[in-house]
Amino acid sequence: MQRYIRFPYIAVAMGLLKEEDRQALKESFEKNLKDIVEITIFLDNEKNRDSSNTAKNIINELMSLDSRIKAKFVDARSENGYKLLKEYNLDIDTFGDRRGPIFIFNKKPEIVYYGLPAGWEFVAFIEDIIAISRNEVDLPPKVAEKIAKVDTPIDIYVFVTPECPYCTHMTQYAHKFAFLNNKIRGVMINVYEFPELSEAFHIQAVPKNVIVYNGKSILEWEGAVPEATFVEHIERALVDIKGSSNKHG
Amino acid sequence: MKISFSLKNFTKKEVLNENWDVIIIGGGPAGYSAALYCGRYKLRTLVITKYIGGLLNEASIVEDYPGIKRISGPELGRLFKDHAEEWGVKTLIDEAVDVRKDMDLFTISTRNGYTFKSRVIIFATGSKRRTLGVPGENLNGISYCAECDAPLYSGKVVAVVGGGNTAFHDALVLSKYAKKVYLVHRRKKFKADPVLVDEAKLNSNIEFVLNKIVLEIKGQSTVEKIVLKDRDTEDIIELDVQGVFVAVGLEPSTELAKKLGVELDDDNRIKVDPCMKTNIEGVFAAGDVTSGSCRFMQIVTSAAEGAIAAYNAFRYILRKM
Known part of the structure; x- marks a missing residue:
């Protein structure tokens, strides 16, 4: 049974953004973008057709605002598409086999969106575009130092709803960590579009943040926290991971 | 939407x-x-x-x-x-x-x-x-933000605890998604604004459970029941719910x-x-x-x-x- 209500996503050709937001974005891109940003978007027209269409439309709209934003749309249901999904190690929805919409940045494939960066999450997506284009990210120095030291490959899943104003902070932090250190992969997961994956992680409040190692949850908590507290959670998870590998090794 | x-x-x-x-x-x-x-x-x-x-x-x-x-x-x-x-x-x-x-x-x-x-x-x-301070409050399915979490309870039965504006706001937000919303309040009268109370009264999937205090929230790892005691009769009842939204001030x-x-x-x-x-x-x-x-x-x-x-x-x- 599907637990989560799904938006009746309206597939509109263009015009997802308000005119004032289009203008603000155009100015911001003009001022802030440096290098080309390439985004790969996996689409699943079988299981998430409406949101895959919306994904295509919003990216097309962003591309129309600045030529430095480039996109490649991949049919995740095609043989090649699925192969690419696996190459990027993005087949994490083993529960519902939903293959899109999934967004990754080619230069930083550790920054991932499972589902639309809609509602309050949209800002995180724009921040990512700017960070990747400029090849810089702002984090408090003490936090950045600790993130740089992470030497174990972990995923951070941030489960969100587009209505949650707190959630985007966690997406942004997870993505900044992933930007700084490629041992960390930051995955925003929109619970509407990935209901089975969300169910598997018992999502009953958002943001829910899960530190994952080898596909298994090591540490999880609900709610938004500042970057420094987020890093403390990561450090605790790493102690657990290392402790358990020592035991078994 | x-x-x-x-x-x-x-x-x-x-x-x-x-x-x-x-x-x-x-x-x-x-x-x-x-x-x-x-x-x-x-x-x-x-x-x-x-x-x-x-x-x-x-x-x-x-x-x-x-x-x-x-x-x-x-x-x-x-x-x-x-x-x-x-x-x-x-x-x-x-x-x-x-x-x-x-x-x-x-x-x-x-x-x-x-x-x-x-x-x-x-x-x-x-x-x-404020938290409830009762056993079970650490279970999955306890929420303090209806705005954030209401959509996760689509088709479910939930309880909102409280009788003020926040409780009524939460109940009204949840009523758009949940199958049923119990509004549990420890008094017989509400201190919420009359405009909110009237709106909730008109809502067929909000049910008032009055004069009851929360004793416990039960469940294995997620919320399954809320245990309530009547303040006059001291009768204890259990309601089957999948989520509890706390709005007690x-x-x-x-x-x-x-x-x-x-x-x-x-x-x-x-x-x-x-x-x-x-x-x-x-x-x-x-x-x-x-x-x-x-x-x-x-x-x-x-x-x-x-x-x-x-x-x-x-x-x-x-x-x-």
Whole structure:
């Protein structure tokens, strides 16, 4: 049974953004973008057709605002598409086999969106575009130092709803960590579009943040926290991971 | 519901100075109203806040802020911020963890490791939701933010505990998604605004469960039942629910003020005079965290207190110059 209500996503050709937001974005891109940003978007027209269409439309709209934003749309249901999904190690929805919409940045494939960066999450997506284009990210120095030291490959899943104003902070932090250190992969997961994956992680409040190692949850908590507290959670998870590998090794 | 892509949370990034005239701790209506006025007084003003908007983030609709007929809480919070920032105010998303006074200067440290100095501090730290304090409150399926989590309870049965405006707001938000919403209240009458009570009464999937206190929330790892006791008969009943939304009031966030030696009243609120001054020179307070405005905690009263605090902070700085 599907637990989560799904938006009746309206597939509109263009015009997802308000005119004032289009203008603000155009100015911001003009001022802030440096290098080309390439985004790969996996689409699943079988299981998430409406949101895959919306994904295509919003990216097309962003591309129309600045030529430095480039996109490649991949049919995740095609043989090649699925192969690419696996190459990027993005087949994490083993529960519902939903293959899109999934967004990754080619230069930083550790920054991932499972589902639309809609509602309050949209800002995180724009921040990512700017960070990747400029090849810089702002984090408090003490936090950045600790993130740089992470030497174990972990995923951070941030489960969100587009209505949650707190959630985007966690997406942004997870993505900044992933930007700084490629041992960390930051995955925003929109619970509407990935209901089975969300169910598997018992999502009953958002943001829910899960530190994952080898596909298994090591540490999880609900709610938004500042970057420094987020890093403390990561450090605790790493102690657990290392402790358990020592035991078994 | 149409999908939207909003830019309302976009924060400009810049390197922040170390020295400020005013540091405001808290970014809700009180904090940003104070910030707006400080900005207009040309004071170098920094707002340090964990989230933009404070508790406004948990209000799906605001209909009682004069001049704005209807707006979502988070959106109003961003409007407050944008307005203040037009007047040169800066924002840092972080948590202030320590404030010390040395002569006429305050030193503020944050969770992320920053340190700032300021001539004035305005506490606008607001309040947070009170917990129930019953067994089972750590289970999955307990929520304090209907705005964030209501869609996760589509087709489910949930309980909202409380009888004030927040409880009714939560019940009404949840009623759009849940199959059934029990509104559990310990009294027979509600203290919520009549307009909210009437709206809930008209809602066929909200059921009032009155005169009951919560004894326990049961479940393996997630919420399965809520156990209630009738206050008159002492009968115990169990309701099958998959989620419990706690709205039993707010408690002021005064930890930091207390650390600095700011005087609190018996309800743990910051004691302020009509000019929003506290017992410590150079320290002002505004909004839900104070004992002001007859404790009528509204956006409009918070905003007014913020403006008064800013005005008196300005006068204080002038005097010290």
